[in-house]
Amino acid sequence: MKKKQQHPGGGADPWPHGTPLGGAPPGLGSWKRRVPLLPFLRFSLRDYGFCMATLLVFCLGSLFYQLSGGPPRFLLDLRQYLGNSTYLDDHGPPPSKVLPFPSQVVYNRVGKCGSRTVVLLLRILSEKHGFNLVTSDIHNKTRLTKNEQMELIKNISTAEQPYLFTRHVHFLNFSRFGGDQPVYINIIRDPVNRFLSNYFFRRFGDWRGEQNHMIRTPSMRQEERYLDINECILENYPECSNPRLFYIIPYFCGQHPRCREPGEWALERAKLNVNENFLLVGILEELEDVLLLLERFLPHYFKGVLSIYKDPEHRKLGNMTVTVKKTVPSPEAVQILYQRMRYEYEFYHYVKEQFHLLKRKFGLKSHVSRPPLRPQFFIPTPLETEEPIDDEEQDDEKWLEDIYKR
Numbered sequence: 001m002k003k004k005q006q007h008p009g010g011g012a013d014p015w016p017h018g019t020p021l022g023g024a025p026p027g028l029g030s031w032k033r034r035v036p037l038l039p040f041l042r043f044s045l046r047d048y049g050f051c052m053a054t055l056l057v058f059c060l061g062s063l064f065y066q067l068s069g070g071p072p073r074f075l076l077d078l079r080q081y082l083g084n085s086t087y088l089d090d091h092g093p094p095p096s097k098v099l100p101f102p103s104q105v106v107y108n109r110v111g112k113c114g115s116r117t118v119v120l121l122l123r124i125l126s127e128k129h130g131f132n133l134v135t136s137d138i139h140n141k142t143r144l145t146k147n148e149q150m151e152l153i154k155n156i157s158t159a160e161q162p163y164l165f166t167r168h169v170h171f172l173n174f175s176r177f178g179g180d181q182p183v184y185i186n187i188i189r190d191p192v193n194r195f196l197s198n199y200f201f202r203r204f205g206d207w208r209g210e211q212n213h214m215i216r217t218p219s220m221r222q223e224e225r226y227l228d229i230n231e232c233i234l235e236n237y238p239e240c241s242n243p244r245l246f247y248i249i250p251y252f253c254g255q256h257p258r259c260r261e262p263g264e265w266a267l268e269r270a271k272l273n274v275n276e277n278f279l280l281v282g283i284l285e286e287l288e289d290v291l292l293l294l295e296r297f298l299p300h301y302f303k304g305v306l307s308i309y310k311d312p313e314h315r316k317l318g319n320m321t322v323t324v325k326k327t328v329p330s331p332e333a334v335q336i337l338y339q340r341m342r343y344e345y346e347f348y349h350y351v352k353e354q355f356h357l358l359k360r361k362f363g364l365k366s367h368v369s370r371p372p373l374r375p376q377f378f379i380p381t382p383l384e385t386e387e388p389i390d391d392e393e394q395d396d397e398k399w400l401e402d403i404y405k406r
């Protein structure tokens with residue numbers, strides 16, 4: 001009983017020198033009285049028991065915290081593990097330490113940020129490693145009603161584990177509906193480049209040929225298809241204005257209606273979510289390093305991804321995507337785009353910084369490049385990828401399967 005009363009004064013009672021630093025300093029008298037005990041180091045069985053009990057309470061508490069929300073266990077483990085990683089080799093062997101194996105992974109892929117390439121790789125990997133790749137047939141619905149969220153989460157949660165679920169969908173809060181929060185991954189790219197890529201893709205399609213755009217957007221009027229990009233921007237067409245330009249952040253912010261309003265609130269929430277729920281948000285401009293980190297973090301899903309990616313057999317796919325009728329907007333129009341996308345850029349730079357930090361922890365060099373005075377458009381990515389959709393557009397991935405089945 002007596003021991004319990006001492007508890008609030010600080011957990012380290014058996015070591016009196018700890019108490020003056022702690023919250024409620026005892027009176028000078030009691031301090032003096034207790035000092036002589038020190039040389040004897042008198043651990044009674046009760047002291048020991050008390051110590052262990054405190055430890056147990058702490059452990060149970062932390063377990064309880066983890067069970068009732070909070071970041072997924074895997075992310076906590078990973079962070080602790082990364083904190084101690086110091087090796088400095090470049091593309092060296094993976095660390096020998098074994099990470100726990102998350103069996104629920106969600107890739108809520110952002111449109112036109114290389115996800116087609118990654119999905120193609122995932123199809124190959126899922127056969128190789130025997131995980132359950134769950135893709136969705138719905139490609140044009142990123143925001144869901146509460147009921148739809150609940151249903152989808154229930155559906156995902158019942159998938160056979162280990163699974164990797166992927167869909168163009170804004171962040172889903174599993175714990176809000178009593179599910180296990182999965183580990184999230186994603187890839188983004190420079191916002192203006194993403195926008196332009198989508199702008200021209202909607203109009204002129206991709207490598208599948210000239211006629212393809214007629215199949216893709218048959219109802220698009222000619223004026224719209226041949227709308228000059230500068231005119232679209234300078235004349236404030238909806239396609240080139242907010243909220244349509246506020247595209248990447250909602251994928252990380254979530255399903256809350258405010259997540260779609262360009263502003264601080266959505267930005268901050270998106271950043272918070274990146275920290276709490278995303279194992280990795282990569283940068284398309286550095287896709288090889290993204291794949292390398294995925295291989296290190298999630299070997300049960302991504303082991304060998306880099307060699308598949310570099311395999312000439314699969315590489316061939318890369319040059320099927322031809323650049324179509326792209327024109328670069330005028331510097332004036334670009335400035336306006338930057339201005340309209342300032343939150344998107346703040347988010348992009350934040351993610352990029354985190355990504356580089358992670359790379360450094362793994363001893364990967366980030367090629368520090370001075371920011372260009374003018375943005376460099378259409379930086380050739382290792383595998384030039386064109387996402388087939390905007391939010392409202394369809395995303396047919398049948399061709400992927402066709403190629404894969406060859």
Ligand SMILES: *[C@@H]1O[C@H](CO)[C@@H](O)[C@H](O)[C@H]1NC(C)=O
Binds near residue numbers: 081
């Ligand atoms: C990392 O280092 C800290 C302090 O050195 C230590 O407490 C922790 O257990 C270490 N983590 C791992 C995973 O080794």
Ligand SMILES: *[C@@H]1O[C@H](CO)[C@@H](O)[C@H](O)[C@H]1NC(C)=O
Binds near residue numbers: 151152155
């Ligand atoms: C749930 O999953 C099943 C098969 O896994 C699928 O047929 C069904 O359409 C899914 N429902 C929703 C709402 O996604």
Ligand SMILES: *[C@@H]1O[C@H](CO)[C@@H](O)[C@H](O)[C@H]1NC(C)=O
Binds near residue numbers: 175254
């Ligand atoms: C997810 O839901 C939980 C429980 O309702 C809530 O505490 C948490 O803040 C939510 N997280 C996000 C990012 O919305």
Ligand SMILES: *[C@@H]1O[C@H](CO)[C@@H](O)[C@H](O)[C@H]1NC(C)=O
Binds near residue numbers: 316319320
């Ligand atoms: C694709 O690459 C192959 C060899 O790398 C080359 O022969 C072919 O001409 C390329 N095709 C296109 C459309 O660039």
Ligand SMILES: *[C@@H]1O[C@H](CO)[C@@H](O)[C@H](O)[C@H]1NC(C)=O
Binds near residue numbers: 394
């Ligand atoms: C999504 O596409 C389907 C057909 O593929 C269409 O019926 C539906 O209306 C579309 N939904 C939205 C929100 O655009």
